[in-house]
Structure formats: structure tokens, C-alpha cells
Amino acid sequence: MSKPKVAFFDFTSCEGCQLSILNLETELLELLDIIDIVEFREAMSEKSDTYDIAVIEGSFSRDKDLKRLKKIRETAGVVIAMGSCAHIGGINSLRNNQTREDVQRIVYPDNPTLYETNKKALPISGAITVDAFVPGCPVDVKEFVKIVKNLVLGKAPGLPTYPVCVECKMNENTCVYEYGKTCLGPIVRAGCDAVCTSNGGVCIGCRGLIPNPNINSQKDIMEKYGLDMNLIMDSMNLFMTEEPKEV
Amino acid sequence: MGETIKIDVNHITRVEGHGDIKIDVENGVVKECKLEIVEAPRFFEAMLKGRHYTEAAIITSRICGICSVGHQLASVRATEDAFGLVLTKQNRQLKTLLDMGQYFESHVLHVYFLAVPDFVGAQSVFPLISTHKDVVLSALKLKKLGHDIGDMIAGRLVHPIGIIPGGFTKMPTVERLEEILDRIKDARGELLKGVALIKTLTLPDFTRETEYISMYRKGEYAFIDGNIFSSDKGEVSYKDYRKVTNEYLVPHSTAKRAKFSRNSYMVGALARFNNNYEWLSDSAKSVAEDLGMKPICYNPYLNTVAQMIELVHIIDECESIITDMLNTGLKVEEPAKPVLKKCTGVGAVEVPRGILFHEYTFDEAGYIVEANCVIPTGQNLQNIEDDMKAIVPVALGNRTREELTLDMEMLVRAYDPCISCSCHLLDVEFVNDGKK
Secondary structure (H helix, E strand, C coil), X not given: CCCCEEEEEECXXXXXXXXXXXXXXXXXXXXXXHCEEEEECCCECCCCCCCCEEXXXXXXXXXXXXXXXXXXXXXXCEEEEEHHHHHHCHHHHHHHHCCHHHHHHHHCCCCCCCCCCCCCCECHHHCCCCCEEECECCECHHHHHHHHHHHHCCCCCCCCCCEHHHHHHHCCCCCHHHHXXXXXXXXXXXXXXXXXXXXXXXXXXXXXXXXXXXXXXXXXXXXXXXXXXXXXXXXXXXXXXXXXXCC | CCCCEEEEECCCXXXXXXXXXXXXXXXXXXXXXXXXXXXXXXXXXXXXCCCEHHHHHHHHHCXXXXXXXXXXXXXXXXXXXXXXXXXXXXXXXXXXXXXXXHHXXXXXXXXXXXXXXXXXXXCECCCHHXXXXXXXXXXXXXXXXXXXXXXXXXXXXXXXXXXXXXXXXXXXCHHHHHHHHHHHXXXXXXXXXXXXXXXXXXXXXXXXXXXXXXXXXXXXXXXXXXXXXXXXXXXXXXXXXXXXXXXXXXXXXXXXXXXXXXXXXXXXXXXXXXXXXXXXXXXXXXXXXXXXXXXXXCCHHHHHXXXXXXXXXXXXXHHHHHHHHHHHCCCCCCCCCCCCCCEEEEEEEEECCEEEEEEEEECCCCEEEEEEEECHHHHXXXXXXXXXXXXXXXXXXXXXXXXXXXXXXXXXXXXXXXXXXHCCCCCCCCCCCCCX
């Protein structure tokens, strides 16, 4: 069996996920045993017209990218959205809380409408059908390898369906709510090994909501610690402006 | 009969972000010579508006994956400057180490993975795995060291977690510091293998006098604090960065450009090397001598070589900082808490691609009213284009179209541009073709 051809593409993003892939070091060499990378602009000059798996980083934020996205969809058997920007809109969608006119005026006061941008920065699923996603900002490279391997073997991606709190507890961290901080751990998908809370931070929601998040339990936590639920809504705006919110 | 050449490199490869090169020569006359920036707009300054000071570094980090440490450092320095938080010695050492972790990652990635393939006739680093395996493994080892320094100080190197205004949320352990110190000593040997490889390469022979701008702190090869230094004008306060950067727009590139004393200036490894050579470590100076580099060097292709020399300096600097930390002992320092007030602050930091500025204005509750970020690659864009304009007329008649295309791509790559960063706010859309 020939190895599946994998191509990497980027749209509105920081390219930090592709960079993380290049940082795979030894795992990168192992991954190359089961796939062929045929296009990866950040690292190589070759380009390819055919590929089996397309890995897309970045958000969809301007109509002129639609043609390229559709071409990718037509060519690839499997489209993977890699990282928060592609998966849920991520940090790019933070601007969706303001009008397009406002953000253009703030950044480019002399000629706000000179450059094309859509009203909203959306996940890739806002433009084309996506088959699988790798959450995170940046992606966890080990999880990326696991998901690609599973897909190559024809299996489900194998993402956790429990919240970050589970991994945080397993790392024996003191809950950050005890320090009076607000954390999205109870409603956000695990798989990052609670890297932020384990390094003195809080969960900022880069991996998106778990399926059926228990918002009521989140409300109870806020009540218990005397915190305003609006703090959660505001934190959710950082990466999850485009995620469904029900309060 | 003059030549007619049209070169149109769409999406230059092996750089961070999307840029195009356009050259148009008709009957031996250069009509057009441009570096176009086609990155999608991000609108970061707008995103920052109304966000709390504790989120500024988290948000600006996402301007760029490869420069995320740099953005976080500039961001917290700007916030610390605004609230008047003073750097303790230990905090300064930790920030410098974190910055150096990023230099390892970024310079090694650029020199070995992005630039070197051109010199050995490869399209990417991947074929080098079979032809130059020891060099590739050595590069991976050095990159990993950078990542592990980042992990040790701030949880990870891409979008770090532990750096906040006023200090760090975690402290490296003595064991971890000792382990990193051992590996830094080992890295010197690995790096010298790379120096030996660089020595065998022939880089294009091109010089153009220009202005070099970097940070300056007397007695140091400045990284995370200091003033601005121009090779034309001398020292300028970091607070007056806008007087130096003078950002402006050109129609064919929506990344903002900069100019100070001349039509353009250069920032980055070569600028630092030229301005701060005096304070490079002795072993970095001797490697420079070995590679035939001395200030002032006006060949932009040698920016890649300057990065190698900096890596040697950084190994010395990391070794001395960690040794000092181990001798003095680490103290648990609670991050300094700001007293909220209406205020404005500037953070200037030398990141791998050059001097980076962040400036924030806060309201009385600590929310951002206004933000400005001036990016190294944006500052370099006009200088790159001025180099292109100097190279193309001379090359006509001597170089084939393919050779000239490669010359141009190599030039752009030598600057190690980070287009994701420089276009954190703007897009290129050809509303007109640049002609009035």
C-alpha cells in the first residue's frame, strides 16, 4: 500500500500549529514512515496537485480565499482543521465581537475599507465541509500525530469527550478557583494535559467546548466562589466567540 | 536589445507567512520590483481594545507562532512600563533566558531548515535527512534545547503560559537548570559543526549601505531592555520609538513599512551584529572572525551568518546566567501586582527578527484603550525592496531568469521575514497597481 499524501495549507493564522509540527523532532521522522508530505509551504518549495489528506491551519476571513478552499475540498479525501483558528475560529473570532467597520477603522484609520475582509472570521467549516479537527492553540503535537495515525488507519480521531478539569485533577493541581481566578476548565475539551493550569495559568478555552457542556454546573461553580457568570462569557470570547453559548 | 523579464513568485516558500515577489523588466529597463504581502488581515490592535491587561500577552502571542515569545515579552514589558513595575535581577534573567530559548528555535529553524537548502541545491530540509543527516540531527537537537528552555521557564515555547506582567507563574527547579546547563555546554559542539558547514557555503556577493537599527544597552548585547540605536543617528529613547519607526503604507503591501534617516533601514541579527559587535562574547567574536565577518557588514545575505554568530553568543550568555542563578540560588518571587490607573507604556525587545515594539494605553480599571505593535519584518520590508532594486539592474544580462528568481527568493529568505507578524493588521488587495 502506498503512503497517503498529506498537504498542509494555511489561511488566516499565526502558523504556530505548522511550526509545532516542524518541532515534532523525532516523532516527525516517525510520522514520515506512514505518510508522505507533498506540500508544506512553510518548510518546503515543492507543491503538489494531488493529495489524500489536507491539513488546514487558520480561519476563513475573506471571500477571496473561498476558491482555494473549495479546490482543497475537491482534491482531498479527508480535510482536517488544525488548531483553534481552523477548528472554532479561535483568536481571530475575537474581533467578531466588534463590527467590521469598527475594526477596520481602528487598525487602518486613513482608509478603512481598502483591504478585503469578511464581516466575521470563521472556522474552516464556515466555508467547506471538514471531516476531522485537531483542537488547541497551538495544537498538541502528540495529539496531532495520534489523530493523523488514526485517520490513516481508517479509525475515528479519538478525541477526549471529558473536560480539562479531569486532566487537571490527575496532575494534582490545586483548583485555580481556590485562588479567586476564573477558569474554563469545566466546559472545555481535554487532551492538552491541562497544560495551562499546570503552568500557573487558567484554561482560556482554546480547544473549544466539550460535547454537551454542563453549563449549569459551571454556574454552580461561579456561585460557590461568588463570581459573576459574565466573567465566563467574557473569557469565552477569547477563543470561542463562534462557539454556541447558552446561559 | 535589452532584456524583457517578468518574474512572479507566488507565495514565496520557506518563509513565515504569504509574500509574493514581482519583477517586471521591459527592454532592459526595470519597470517594477516589488515585495508584495498577501497575508490575510488579523486586526490585532482592534481585538486588544477593551480587553484586560492580564490578557494582552495571551492575545498578542497569537500574532505569530514562531515569534510568540517575542510578542509576550514585548507585551509584558509594555504593561510593566505602563504600571511602573521594576524588573528584579531574577526576573530579568528569566526573561532573557526565555528570549534566548526562542533564539535557539528561531535561528536554527531559519539557518538550517529555511536558508541552507538553497545553498546545497535542495528544495527543503527533507532531502537533507539522507544527504546531511548529522547536520539535520544536530539542528533538531539545538531546536529541542530552545523548546526545553521555553518549557522550563514558561511551560512551552509556542504561546508560552507562565510569563505575566510583573514576573512568572512558575519557577524552574535546580535539577532542571542543571540539566539544561549540561545540554547548553553540549550544544556548543553541535553548533560548531554548523559553523563548519556555513564556512563551506558561498553566499552571494552583494553590498548596499543602509541604516541599521537595534536595541542598545551599554556594556551588553542588548536583548530585553534598553534604548534604540541607529547606525546613522546614535541612541534614541525607547519611549520615542514612533520617531524612529515612522510607519507608513504603500499600495502594494498592506504590512506597514518604516523609515528613519534614509529611505529604509534594517533590523535583525545583522543590525545587532553591526551595532553591538563590541559586546559579543569572545567566542562569538572568534567565530565571526573565522567566518570572515566584521562590522559594519553591508551584505544582507550575511544576516544568516550573523544569526549563527549570535547563537554562539547566546550559548555563552545562557551558560553565564544559569551558572549565576545556581550560585546565587533561586528565590520565590511573587509577580509584582500593578496599581491600576490610566497609563501608557512601551515595551521594546530584541527578538530574533529584530527590534519589536508594543505600546498600550490602559483605562483606570486596567482595560486596553489603545494598542500599537511595530513588527521587525514590517520595518525591514522597504529595505528588502531597496536591495531588490539594487540587485536587478546589475543582474540583467549576467543572470538567467531562473537564477535571478532564486537570487530574489534567497534575499527575501535571508531577512528571515515573518509575514504573519508584519501583516498582523493589514492585507494586500490590489485595488490599484501602485501607480498614481
